[in-house]
Amino acid sequence: MMVRRVLPTVVAGLVLAASAGPANAAPTGRLVVLGEPGAAAAVRAGAAAAGERRAGPDVPQIGLVTVRPRRGESLAHAARRIAARPGVTHVETERRMRLRALPNDPALATTDPVAGTLTSQLPSGTPQQWTPQREGFPGAWDVTKGATALVGVIDTGVDASHPDLQGKLAQLVDQQQPAGLRGPAGVDEEGHGTHVASLACAATGNGIGIAGAGHDCRLVIEKTDLSDASIAASIVDATDRGVHAINMSFGADGTRPASVAIKRAVRYAAHRDVVLVAAAADEPVREQGDPSNLLQPTGTGPDLDAGVGLSVTAATYADERASFAGFGSQISLAAYGAAGIAGSAPPGIVGAFPSGLTRFEQGTRPCGCRTSVGGDTRYGYLAGTSMAAPQVAAAAALVRTLNPDLPGREVVRLLKRTASRPAGAGWSADLGWGILDAGRALASARTIDRGRPVSQLSAAPGARAGTVSLRWTANDPAPEGVLASGVRTVEVVAVRLPDRRVQRRTLRAGQQTTTFRGDPGARYAFFTLARDRAGNEERRPARADAVVRAPS
The missing domain is CATH 3.40.50.200 (Peptidase S8/S53 domain)
Incomplete structure (x- = not known):
């Protein structure tokens, strides 16, 4: 009305009416990596060598190791990469299941007194409050x-x-x-x-x-x-x-x-x-x-x-x-x-x-x-x-x-x-x-990622004249319960000072270091701009992450 x-x-x-459908299992942001039983040590060593981070239990009895992807790498990309590694038999995205439960409010479970009668439009057994289930709210409550x-x-x-x-x-x-x-x-x-x-x-x-x-x-x-x-x-x-x-x-x-x-x-x-x-x-x-x-x-x-x-x-x-x-x-x-x-x-x-x-x-x-x-x-x-x-x-x-x-x-x-x-x-x-x-x-x-990725760069004079060694981290934060798309690329931006001539280089997310070659003795300001797989781009920082003079 x-x-x-x-x-x-x-x-x-x-x-209304109500019984919950199956709860959606939420991803944890980790990968479960499986080798042959007894091969957990080899799987773990391979993960460490590749820069993956241990993030959960190891179960050697079934060859299980739990890892997080490298920084800035999406779960899907990491899973494909790890699955190709020798000794790995299976990689899967880890889930976290939910308790099966419905609210205990009486109207959700009590049959409406007139349901199934000649004057009623409700089938026999319909709960007094039938709308939440028919509108999918139990599934929504499993999410938040x-x-x-x-x-x-x-x-x-x-x-x-x-x-x-x-x-x-x-x-x-x-x-x-x-x-x-x-x-x-x-x-x-x-x-x-x-x-x-x-x-x-x-x-x-x-x-x-x-x-x-x-x-x-x-x-x-x-x-x-x-x-x-x-x-x-x-x-x-x-x-x-x-x-x-x-x-x-x-x-x-x-x-x-x-x-x-x-x-x-x-x-x-x-x-x-x-x-x-x-x-x-x-x-x-x-x-x-x-x-x-x-x-x-x-x-x-x-x-x-x-x-x-x-x-x-x-x-x-x-x-x-x-x-x-x-x-x-x-x-x-x-x-x-x-x-x-x-x-x-x-x-x-x-x-x-x-x-x-x-x-x-x-x-x-x-x-x-x-x-x-x-x-x-x-x-x-x-x-x-x-x-x-x-x-x-x-x-x-x-x-x-x-x-x-x-x-x-x-x-x-x-x-x-x-x-x-x-x-x-x-x-x-x-x-x-x-x-x-x-x-x-x-x-x-x-599944909708509208958040901007973030990155942070550090720089140091390189070993050769005119070179600067760059290292950065990038990640794609998301609100709890929302699936981040993952960082796709990182653009390294170098600004020569004081003439502000700009050089740019776009690299894949998995890469976290590079060497910049500039003019010997020149000063450069550096920052990075991350882009994620959903098309969101990091805001340009108000100031450079690092200012370094290239060695002469």
Whole structure:
């Protein structure tokens, strides 16, 4: 359910399932080298002679030696080189396996009470919270649990006392005009904000309630009155507080031009690499209204590279667009926001509810959406694009924290590119680029190297007139969990002083020494520029690594 500027009546709705797929084994950065049993000493001697570094156990009973490649050398290159060495029978990249585990939140394992009944769209045995597994989150959690991820939620506040949000609230900010209009940010009279925030970052693995999509992520709650200025202030404030993604489960109807204030706020956040996520319309219309249509403007949905954020529509358990959800060229992708067709049971996605009576439960047509999870009645079913969007925002925050070198727009593209869709299918008006697949997104993010390599050079006068002996190291650092592509080449740069005549020489990464021949008695400044296999180039240093006079 997407909240409009005037909060609408909400479609109630249900939830989810889960068992983990196989965990991806993470590479350790080492190579396991095998010779014939009893030949470990010979294999070890060969490794030492080649400049490889011992980096783990030796198991002579099976001829095993563990090494790291030479500095600046990729694992693949080192493996090929070592495999050709006499006495080596096999070389493999070492993995580190993971414990097979799923969070113990009750909703992941408890069968939904109406699943399999005549009125339900859910098969028998479907868990109460079925969305995480179908969106690949167990696989994403095998890669990262998002301990440093921060998600901004601009909404109706949050019930700060909810047990599934304990320890998850980094900041509570009241952006209402006037302040406290409907209570402080830690109070949620509507229920919408609590539900949305929990889908993004509810405490996961705490044995309580539901699992948040972002596992260990934390929340910056911006309580808004849904006015243009309040929304703009919320976007900017959340950005300044360092969030990785912002969720906006609200919108206008598109009959008026988008607010210039909100346009500026969106640009402000996007330029600072915040991933912006907005819920599409909760009506089957092509115009999604702002802020959704600012993130994915009309006509740009089919372009994988277009847009500054993600406009998210709602999918059902049957992997179809929900009957109430927006469609068309302003849609980026989908996430689950309903169990089935309107009027079926359960009515939506399960999430946290405030302890007090919410607006959805009052009036002449109360929703009947409150439910119990593990005996706790502070949960409810809501359906809508509002429920789909925070799951996407959480996935974006996981990607950003795993691979902080990825710009926000590349994260947007990655989430669209890795969305689940039929083989060979591209963008569609109903589901955009497909249904969120967080596992594929994180697996892909691990392999993208956007970090620059680094190198360091030292120099000394050579043994002959005009020569200088050069030695350097180069490596390709990467954030933990991201696979570095490895240094491909190192460019040695010599600058004659004072006329600044430049000489350059590009060498393969495995080479770490060379002799430079210059003019006898001349002074030279030296530095190196490394390039990795992903095409990233080291920044030119502010000063030379070494200044040496060539011997006369």
